[in-house]
Amino acid sequence: MPSPADPTAAAAQKLALSALAASVAETATFPLDLLKTRLQLQGQALTAAAAAQQQAAAAAAQQQAGAAAAAAARAAARPGLAAVALSVVHTEGFMGLYAGLAPAVLRHVPYTGIRVLAFEQLRGLAQRTLGTQPGAPLPLPAGLAAGLVAGGLGQLVAVPADLVKVRMQADGRAVAAGLAGAPRYRGVLHAFRTIAAHQGLPGLWRGSLPAVQRAALVNLGELSTYDAAKRAVLRSGVTGGDNAWAHAASSVCSGFCASVVSTPADVVKTRLMAQDPAVPTYRGMLHCFTATLRAEGLRGLYAGFLPTWARLGPWQLTFWLSFEQLRKAAGLGGF
Template identity: 30%
Template sequence: MDFWPEFLAKSWGREFVAGGFGGMAGVVSGYPLDTLRIRLQQPNNTTSAFNLLRGIITSEGPSALYRGMCAPLASVTFQNAMVFQVYAVLSRAFDSSTSNMDPPPFKCVAMAGVGTGALQSMLLSPVELIKIRLQLQSSNSNRQGPIKLAKDIIRREGLRGIYRGLVITVLRDAPAHGAYFSTYEYTREKLHVGCRKSGEESLTTMLVAGGLAGVASWVCCYPLDVVKSRLQAQDQSQPKYQGIVDCFRKSVRDEGYSVLFRGLGTAVARAFMVNGAIFAAYEITLRLLFGNHETKQIDTEEEGLQKEMLTKSS
């Protein structure tokens, strides 16, 4: 019974819980658009996002838009919590300044984001593999749940099969997370000057800065995401692509360079909504768990320094 109070008394405990709530808010708010994105990225799919949405609802029902959500939702608490915690640790590690009062410079933010993206791919790659295959199941196919599907992949393909697409996931997520955290920190500071140090900003700032961060991360990595989706979605008994370069070459040869940006509009719309929800839920949860303790502590220390300087000057 004493675990949670002691756990939440630690800074990383609050980061963990807040990151989990942020991730769950993101998954629930943006999953239907993510399903559209995955289907739009598949070979020989030339329909528009609106027609695809209408077709799914008509033929499969609205619940089809949430098919496979259990897989990312079940892991998102730990995954998102680790992303925010690893980012916080790395941003401090890359910051060579001796002052703990100032936020890390944007260069350290970008480097920490790149490292965070690379590390979290180890957890994210199997989850996305299962999610993509669940999203591509139609109403007429022999549907499987996430656990059964994961066991089936491991039985047929081994551990290598469940981690199929890991390399392309790292190549996608490392630069994307660098852009993600850099854009968020830069935008929130521009919208609410001084908030990086005070830890106080409006809900609008959280939503807009988080939304723009998500858009920036998707725009810079979207072609790699198309390749990743195709590699993870293909039937391994009769694979069409032999690797990252082969998938890129064949996709462009068969469907033109525009295929690398198919579904980008849906992804960007989803990214703004999802990441606005993630950062807003994350920041609000931190305030509920932490209150203004850190801000008051900073203010108290600054007041003490000012009083000390005044005493010396007098």
């Protein structure tokens, strides 16, 4: 085993271990990610006629029974998490919950490896610059900035795999709803080849701006919160040291914060990536944001928040417990 004293070997080990831990966490929680994507896409699936009928029904309900009835009429048109899950299993089978798993796991190899390693490096740089001890907590602005930069950098590399994952998930939904006869892609490699052939290499980075923005916000809430929460837990001594209880408590905090700050950007990213480039629904990130807000309200921007939070909690717990234990076993110490 390479010595952790060798910076290059230690960095390579951290990249490999973070990718392994992320793959385990991604596989364990992927069905919730698929349901989140379906919920985020369903708001734009209404045809113009259906949307007009929905607005008319809501207006009539408002006139007859007030704003509460109108809200109920709008809510009835949007199935919830349980209904979407049952629909997927009924129409696509249990394995339909894992459509797009391969590119999702592939995405985390560069994404999580780069973001975690970059955050550690930026944290160390900030500590040296500020003259603080390696174990001391970072000032909040420095921690937030480190998480923001690390997340954006990791996602920039991982956008193609993220794009393929979203499109394969969207294809499964379109086929199940009878909107398409068959998926556009036979598999992950076919998806990469097809997109590159028809749209060029830049096509693999379609939707990269909201994707990078979303990842930056996720890691602003995730990495910086986990780092700060873990150090606070260790200082309190409530868990008795740097152990699984400390990692679990810190991951719960980071998962919630990441969900709150990132869901609107995640909705925009998903819709821009899933749309047909030949007949785009949205002109860009700002248009998608404003159109969603105007048509669906704030609720539309937080479509999929429940499965996002429900997934990020277990994902964070699985990842950080696995990653911290793998680091210790490799002699690299805690995060």
